[in-house]
Amino acid sequence: MIGFIARRLFALVPLLLLISFVVFGLSLLIPGDPAQTLAGGTRADPAKVAEIKTQLHLDQPMIQQYGHWIGNIAQGNLGTSFLRNRTVTEEIRLRFPVTLSLALGAWVLTIWLGVPLGVFAGLRPGSTVDRFITFGTSAGLAAPDFWVAMILIGIFAVQRQLLPSQGYVGFADSPVEWATHLYLPWVALGIPGAAGLARQLRGALADTLEQDYVRTARAKGLRSRMVVLKHALKNAALVPVTVVGLQFAYLLGGTVIIERIFSLPGMGQYFFDALTNKDLPVIQGVVLMSALIFVLVNLVVDVMYAYLNPKVRLQ
Secondary structure (H helix, E strand, O other), X not given: OHHHHHHHHHHHHHHHHHHHHHHHHHHOOOOOOHHHHHHOOOOOOHHHHHHHHHHOOOOOOHHHHHHHHXXXXXXXXXXXXXXXXXXXXXXXXXXXXXXXXXXXXXXXXXXXXXXXXXXXXXXXXXXXXXXXXXXXXXXXXXXXXXXXXXXXXXXXXXXXXXXXXXXXXXXXXXXXXXXXXXXXXXXXXXXXXXXXXXXXXXXXXXXXXXXXXXXXXXXXXXXXXXXXXXXXXXXXXXXXXXXXXXXXXXXXXXXXXXXXHOOOOOHHHXXXXXXXXXOHHHHHHHHHHXXXXXXXXXXHHHHHHHXXXXXXXXX
């Protein structure tokens, strides 16, 4: 297992370099000139625009700009925001806990709902329970998270006035208020995720229960709970592990719309504002951070695969 993890970590080095180059190159393709925006817009003085380009190294060839950028990243410096005049590293440090709180809560809800529903449906394929769960998960997959968010706001914030629809309170300030402001975003993101997890687990478990080794375990007289938990569920978990891992990575890197709907000062809101104002250092820093999260989550998923299926360790 240690050798497997070491090989995966070694393979991450060239992958991260490639990702950083792609992130930097794609950010330069964004329409508009950041220097002109900072200088005052379309009516900016050309001399001022040229001066800003020199200060920000935007007048250099792309390779030199990339070398300067990657050198700063190696020192933990993601640059300084053009508009806020604050370091991107500091802004991410302040905003990442908000996105992490949102992602963790939705992820826990995804597992808490998706695993039992998938197991119940997989144990009784074709039954009334299975049909009911299949219908519910289909509806959950068809409902976009932003649409679910608007429905929840209309019911629980506007009509019933039970929960707030905007704002964020830090966990250190008040754990109760922290959770109260995140209940609706958690549910909005958790329901579609739980539906996808339940569908994947249901199909995998139903197929696994038809395997010969499961029949053998039952023929030996093992209890149904032991057969499901020790033999079937572990082998059926390979595909759902991927779904859960990618879902968590998506929640950390793709909550832009939900954060705007609920006015959460997280990474998504920060990235949207930067994209609107062509704030290149922020765009590059947030996208690189999101890509790094996906890479690390994939590493964790690979390790879980190796634990569940020893054959993977030989690859």
